[in-house]
Amino acid sequence: MKITADNYIEIFIDYFDGKLTAEETVELMQFVAQHPTLQKEFEQMQTMFLQPAEAEKVNFVHLLKDINQRDEVNASNFEELCIAELEGELHNASLRGQLYQWINASEANQKIFALYKQTKTRPDEKIVFPNKKILKKREKLIELSWIYSGVAVAASLALLIGIGKWWMSIHQPSTTPSPILSHTYQVTPEMPNQVKEQQKTYANNEKFFVRNISQRTLPLATNDSVKTTLSKKEALPQLNELTPRMAMAETYIPYRDFIIIEETIFYRNYQNSPSNEKPYLTLGEWVNERINSWKNAILNLPAESPLSRVTNTNIQQLSLLAGNHVIFRQNTDTLEGRKQVEVNLGWVAFYFSYAEGNK
Amino acid sequence: MTVAEYNLSVEQYADNIYRFILKNIKDEEKAKDIVQDTYEKLWLKIDSVSFEKVRSYLFTTAYHTMIDLIRREKKQVDFEQINVNHYAHSEHYSDIQEILHQAIEKLPPAQKSVILLRDYEGYSYDEIAQITGLSEAQVKVYIYRGRMFLKNYLVSLETLI
Numbered sequence: 283m284k285i286t287a288d289n290y291i292e293i294f295i296d297y298f299d300g301k302l303t304a305e306e307t308v309e310l311m312q313f314v315a316q317h318p319t320l321q322k323e324f325e326q327m328q329t330m331f332l333q334p335a336e337a338e339k340v341n342f343v344h345l346l347k348d349i350n351q352r353d354e355v356n357a358s359n360f361e362e363l364c365i366a367e368l369e370g371e372l373h374n375a376s377l378r379g380q381l382y383q384w385i386n387a388s389e390a391n392q393k394i395f396a397l398y399k400q401t402k403t404r405p406d407e408k409i410v411f412p413n414k415k416i417l418k419k420r421e422k423l424i425e426l427s428w429i430y431s432g433v434a435v436a437a438s439l440a441l442l443i444g445i446g447k448w449w450m451s452i453h454q455p456s457t458t459p460s461p462i463l464s465h466t467y468q469v470t471p472e473m474p475n476q477v478k479e480q481q482k483t484y485a486n487n488e489k490f491f492v493r494n495i496s497q498r499t500l501p502l503a504t505n506d507s508v509k510t511t512l513s514k515k516e517a518l519p520q521l522n523e524l525t526p527r528m529a530m531a532e533t534y535i536p537y538r539d540f541i542i543i544e545e546t547i548f549y550r551n552y553q554n555s556p557s558n559e560k561p562y563l564t565l566g567e568w569v570n571e572r573i574n575s576w577k578n579a580i581l582n583l584p585a586e587s588p589l590s591r592v593t594n595t596n597i598q599q600l601s602l603l604a605g606n607h608v609i610f611r612q613n614t615d616t617l618e619g620r621k622q623v624e625v626n627l628g629w630v631a632f633y634f635s636y637a638e639g640n641k
Numbered sequence: 642m643t644v645a646e647y648n649l650s651v652e653q654y655a656d657n658i659y660r661f662i663l664k665n666i667k668d669e670e671k672a673k674d675i676v677q678d679t680y681e682k683l684w685l686k687i688d689s690v691s692f693e694k695v696r697s698y699l700f701t702t703a704y705h706t707m708i709d710l711i712r713r714e715k716k717q718v719d720f721e722q723i724n725v726n727h728y729a730h731s732e733h734y735s736d737i738q739e740i741l742h743q744a745i746e747k748l749p750p751a752q753k754s755v756i757l758l759r760d761y762e763g764y765s766y767d768e769i770a771q772i773t774g775l776s777e778a779q780v781k782v783y784i785y786r787g788r789m790f791l792k793n794y795l796v797s798l799e800t801l802i
Contacts, residue, residue: 304783369784400741401787401792405657405760409663411658414651417680419648421645
């Protein structure tokens, strides 16, 4: 309902005819309170439509103002102040005092005040909601669904991983570097005693940084061992004296007896090396040197000889392996008091020793 | 709010809400339904309603549920048209209180609720305004008009007697 300057008269009339709802009544009262010039007109209309006593009672415009700001208690606001007192709204001590003076001034006022005191309704405590248990709830169960699903996922993953690992274990190709090196050779009774002792010595004299060691002992088929005396100048054992024949002899050919010890490459730093020379050679550099040396040697061999063909094969293999991961190891032969050097290039293995004092 | 606090609110306020609703709609079964519906709504929002404000939440929810029911059924309480046989609830009041509750039945639903919230639960004008969605000024007017009406009703009965 929108009250305007054009329709307020009609709305006033509707109010006094009792046609307004409670909400509209309040809206009207607020409108009148906000327009003091219309309040007088409203009160005049009240006298026309209502009996004086009723007019005073229904003038709720005053309710919208702070009741504690009333100047005095009078017949027009007495009941309103009674209600305010019973509602706990009357805080003005002076006004309260006047109110009780009015109440005590006559029996009629006392009766009115008493009737208002009786208008406070009280609940019947005997009325209770039957069976409150149906309203109550139990403690919420821990939401396990996410736990169950998480466990299920984890179990599935574990199962898949387990299956995968099993599958890979039965289908995984051999990680050994070559089929030759994967062969395991045992020390046989026919092995020369010297070799047996050397094996024992190797096991007792591990002095190097080693990793992923795997020992494959090949019984020597020949007593020929590549031994050379190293010069004092060389940082590395001087292998220049390895002749193609010796290289061929030590070439790893299946069924030949060789001692092959595999370990991660390490570099040695030798003392007493000439200042103008590198203290050490990488194995790749060393291999290249050997290849060049053997090539020169091969040139001196008859082209059609078996030795030439074998030597060519070895050199080709060496060429392929030059710079690759190569096994290089030095052991101490306490039995003979010599240093033993082993070089494993995969397809070629070298074994030689030198006297301790000949570095 | 914890489940324990929820159950405590059942113990503390279920009866009060039931009385308030029952007084308004005069139907025990419907009053029970409203109370149950109110607590179900609270249960759904148990994590967002604090125990300190549960009372206001319950009465607000119950009131609006009741108003929705009244509007749907377009129930108009008229004292002259009231047939006591239609009541699904028998009241047990003292004489004065019985008369007052009979008078309250004549009030419009909004005014009746305001009076009951004020007298039964002791809510302030501001709290009643929040529960009912009325303005504080409207609540005040309803209270004053209601008191005056009840007083006049008592006077009229005394006059008859």
